[in-house]
Amino acid sequence: MFPGYSDAYIEPSSAQDERYSFITEWYDPQAALIRRYQFLYYPKDSSVEMYDIKNRRKFLSRTKFDHVKVEDLYIGSKLSIYSRQLTFVDFGDRFTESKMGNKNEKTLAIVKPDAVSKLGTIINCLKENDIQVCKAKMVQLTRKDAAIFYEEHQSKPFYNPLLDYMTSGPVVAMEIMGSDAVKQWRKLLGPTDSNAAREQEPTSLRAMFGTDNTKNAAHGSDSATSAKREIEFFFPSSGKSKLAGTAKYENCTCCVIKPHAVKSGLIGDILSVIQDAGFAVTDLSMQNIEKANAEEFYEVYKSVVAEYQSMVNELCNGPCVALEITGKDQDTANRFRELCGPADPEIARHLRPKTIRAMFGKDKIQNAVHCTDLPDDGILEVEYFFRILPH
Amino acid sequence: MLVTQRKRRTREYTGPTPHSVAIRAKMPSAKLPEHILLERRKQEDLREEAIQITKYNKMFDLKNDWERTTDKSIQKNTVQRRVRDLMEQSKLHLDERRQRLRQLLQKEDIEYLEEMEAKHETIEERQKKMFERAKELKEKRENERLKTVQDKLDQQWREQCEELRGVLSRRHQDEVCVDRMHQLAIKADLERRKQEEERMYAELWEKDRLAKAAREELEAQQQIERNRAMVDTLRTQKASLEAKKEEEKRLIAEEAKLLAEERELRRLEETRAMEQKRLLQNQHKKSLETSIKMKLMREAKENQEELALDMKILEQLLEESRNEAQEMMQRKTQRKEEEKKYREYLQQQMEEEKRREKELDRLVDADVAAMWAKRIHQWKLEKEARNRLMMDVMETRRKQLQEKLQLLALEREELRRDREEMTIAIEEHNKLEDERIARTKAINKNYESDLMAQIEHQRGIKDAHIQEDLRQHEEGLRTEAEYQEKLKAVLSEASSHTRTHPMRRQQPQFEVVGNKLK
Incomplete structure (x- = not known):
């Protein structure tokens, strides 16, 4: 599928449509360059249009993206469009600034x-x-x-x-x-x-x-x-924070609240369930995962689960929240896994209706949380999020 | 330049005498005879040495390069190997992890599947469950039944215990009395409140009535006031209308007067014109007469003068003739001649005179005519000016008249309009008055009909009440009869106490003790 392709009929853009304009940046790994685009969003049918500022030509003609919401558009937010993670750096016009500026x-x-x-x-x-x-x-x-x-x-x-x-x-x-x-x-x-x-x-x-x-x-x-x-x-704008993290790297397991859950505002509920179940959240960070990193993180699942690619895509589909869950003994990983429940929310709803995935998951991909499956990998995954990714 | 003076550069030195020359000795060379050779050898040695050094350097460069590249490649290979090892290891580790994960997931899947299956219960289990449920229900029912039995027994005992019943009935009576008293108090209170309310309503009604009466009076007063005002306005309107009529009449009279004046003016003008004409004619005549008289007078005077002259001359002549006789003849002839001449001359003179006279006449005539013409012209101008003035005056007068007429017409129009408006207003007022009266009548009628309807309604309600009371009474009678009948039947029938519970029929546990109702 090439950029700009869509089955749905898209109305040709017209000047009458209300649209929000932003300046976005995308790090192109092939050219090792940061490219700037004008990003136009039409709230009428939640479609997106992109314009290459440097080359002065259209980069992406108007395409429908149902997962892009007006709430996601603000300065500093990150959005992935066709696996390109775009960072919003500025407003594109006065209208958007006046409309969004005070709201955000x-x-x-x-x-x-x-x-x-x-x-x-x-x-x-x-x-x-x-x-x-x-x-x-x-x-x-x-x-x-x-x-x-x-x-x-x-x-x-x-x-x-x-x-x-x-x-x-x-x-x-x-x-x-x-x-x-x-x-x-x-x-x-x-x-x-x-x-x-x-x-x-x-x-x-x-x-x-x-x-x-x-x-x-x-x-x-x-x-x-x-x-x-x-x-x-x-949160320094340079990206390098000097503050010390709180991860303990022992008796711990990793939990990642997936982007879909973050978007639908379930962080609070999920955290409440975890904390009520007697687990301590010893580190927390909200991050935007790039595709390469997501692939690296899900390495173990490659060729093990069929949904690997979709899982990767879901993880880099927006901000996610990584948590370090610490318990009293070695068995924390398993106990936390029980709290998360079966990977498929359907099964979870049947067998373990009290688990996180049963309560908040949608389907096997959007199952609210990722948790460390192998007890030994807990430290690895926690380290990946809290030690490797920040550097 | 002389040869001798030339400075030589050679080694030859000339002496003082001719052909004496000395040659300066030549110094032997400082360099060795074979110095070129030696030089050459030295150079060759140096070159040899340089070549040697270069060769040596080249060789060592080569060696160094080789060593360096080899070292590098060794290092690289080592690193690569180790990295590969590490990668391999990590891959192995990863594979192992994957394997474990796969096992874990599979195990879990299987467990979940089993669990899912386990959730579907077997028929036996279901039967067992149903049995249990049935048992549980049975127990529950039995318990309930026992509880009711206990309750009933308790009730029976209560009913049959005389002492308890006495106490209870006493207590009940007390309660009833207290309640009754309370009820009475409440009733009294209610009554009091109702009375109060009624009084209040009566007061309100009275107040309302008074207010209404006052308002009606006020309204009547206002109506009278309004009517009076209306009459006043009508009267003033009438007066104004009459005044207008008067004014109109006056205007018409004025107009007539003006027209008469105008006529008079025109007549005056005509007479004046006639008089003027006559005066002019008279003057003309007079002037002509005077001129004729003057002319005659002058003619007579001239004739007299001529005659006098003639007489004088004749006297002279007579005197001379008397004096001289002789000469007389001569002189006579002479005189005759002279006379002839003179006559001729006189004739001539007369002719001249006549001509001059004529001329003079003509001149005088012309003069007079010119003067007259001038005067006539002046008169004419004056007359014209007068006429014009007259015309202007007339014109302005006419205009004024016209304006006045127009104003009159306008006023008349206005009067007419006012009258019309007035009539319209009066009509309107009459209509409104009629409507008001009609409305009042209608409202009164409505009110009357409302009252009638209310009376009807009240009567209907009362009737219905009576009907209802009757019906209730009848029904009460009927229920009473039914109740009596039922009582009789029950009393005649066997008492319900004789009926026993099916469970007790099998195992009589309780013996009912007591008197049956008769």
Whole structure:
């Protein structure tokens, strides 16, 4: 199938159609070049058109892609079109900027050490308020990192306890996006002091999960500019983060929430199920997997399962969330596998209706999560995601 | 230049005398005789040495190259081998992993399949399950039955125990009394409330009525006021209409007056023109007469003068003739001649005079005519100016009249329109009044019919109530009769206590003790 081919009848593009325009980049592995395209999206029939800016000619004529949604289009998002992973770098015109710009405000959310075990509930809460998680990462802050991050509170009396608290365990940093996200997220958090929150807004997150003024479950940026700075701290635009990961590489197994589940906002539910089942999530990172990497990761399945190619395609179809699941003993991998259930959600629904795949899976490819099948491979897969891929 | 003066460059030196010459001795060469040879040998030696060095270098370069490439290839091969080994190993490892995975998955698949199959139950199991279910149901039913039996027995005992019944009935009576009292209190309260409500409604109604009466009075007042106002307006309209009529009449009279004036003016003008003409004629006549008189006078005067002159001359002549007789003849002839001449001259003179006179006459005539013409012209101009002025005046007057007439017509038109409007307004008002009256009548009629309908409805409801009461009473009678009949039948029949439970019929466990109802 060549690019631009489609069975469905596509209306010829016309100036009347509403369309969003973006500038996208694609790393061409053959030429080792970054190519820039103008990416046009027609929400009317969710079709995509691409225009090569450098060569001044059409690259992809209008083609229908049902899996491309308006919500996926924002600066910094990644989208794969015919196995080419496109990175959105800029708006293509004023219209798109005005239409999308304010809708896609970004802010930083940090889930503090004592609330990491409630991560699933918190992410669900975000989803209920139409806030999207764009990036996520679990990090272990050192005292130095925390000091840089909380620079402005240096003179406050709670500075030292705050640093102690923030470095006491792993935290989950998330870049979240939505209309008026800064305000919305702060509203969800409620008052800074958890005790006050319990009195004033008992439904807010800090009221539910916080303990006091310092141990207040989560952090949110207070303005758009500080959000920018804080996002830059956790997710540098250069791509190289200096923050330490939290993976333990022992008694662990790897779980990957697949792109389709991420897209339909099931992260929170899946995390809740995992955490409720008594497993600890000791590392987490939201990543876009390229095809080569996906192939490498699924190496073991090649020629073992028939759906290998589809699995690879599914894994690089958008952002996925990799988790390191840690248990108390060697048997963690097997126990977690039982929690995930049979690979085919149909069978799972019949035999193990309480498993993750039975609850959230669609079919054998889009079965919500990937989990390490061989107990010995747990460390390998975790290492692949948390040690090899970042470098 | 002289030969001697030339400086020689040779070794020859000339002496002071001719042919004395000295040759400077030549110094032996510093170089060895075989120096060329030696030189050559040295060069050859050097060359040999250089060739040797080059050769040596070349050889060592070759060696080095060889060693380096060999080292490199060895290293490369080693690396490649090791990489291959590692790859092989990893591949083996991978294969092994794949194998294990495959086994695991297959095992799991089989397990799942078995499990799926295991889920389908066999017939035996089903039968067993059904048996169990049946047993369970049976037990449940038995338990229920026992429970009802217990309940019934309890009930029976309660009914048959005199003491308990007495106490219970007393208690019940107490309760009933308390409830009744409560009920009475509630009823009284209700009654009170109802009365209060009624009173309130009555008050409200009274207030409403008063308000309505007041409003009606007010409305009547307003109506009277309106009518009065209407009458006033009508009166004023009538007055204005009359005034308009008066004005019209006045205008017509004025117009007539104006027309008469105009006529008078025209007549005056005509008479004036006539008089003027007559005056002009008179003047003309007078002037002509004077001119004729003057002419006659002048003629007479001239004649007199001539005569006087003649007389004078004649006297002179007579005197002379008297004085001289002789001469007389001469002189007579002379005189005759002279006289003749003179006569001729006179004749001539007269002719001249006549001609001059004629000329003068003509001139005078012309002069007079010119003067007259001028004067007539002036008169004419004046008259024309007067006429024009007159015409202007007349014209303006006429225009004014016309405007006035137009204004009059307009006013008349306006009056007419006003009148029409007025009549329309009056008609409208009459119509509205009629409509209002009709509407009021209709509303009254409606209200009447509503009231009638309400009365009818109330009556119907009352009838229905009566009917209902009757029916209920009848039904009560019927039910009473039925109840009595049933009671009688039941009393005549055997009591229900005689009927026993089928289970108890087999194994009589309980002995019922007590009196049967009679």
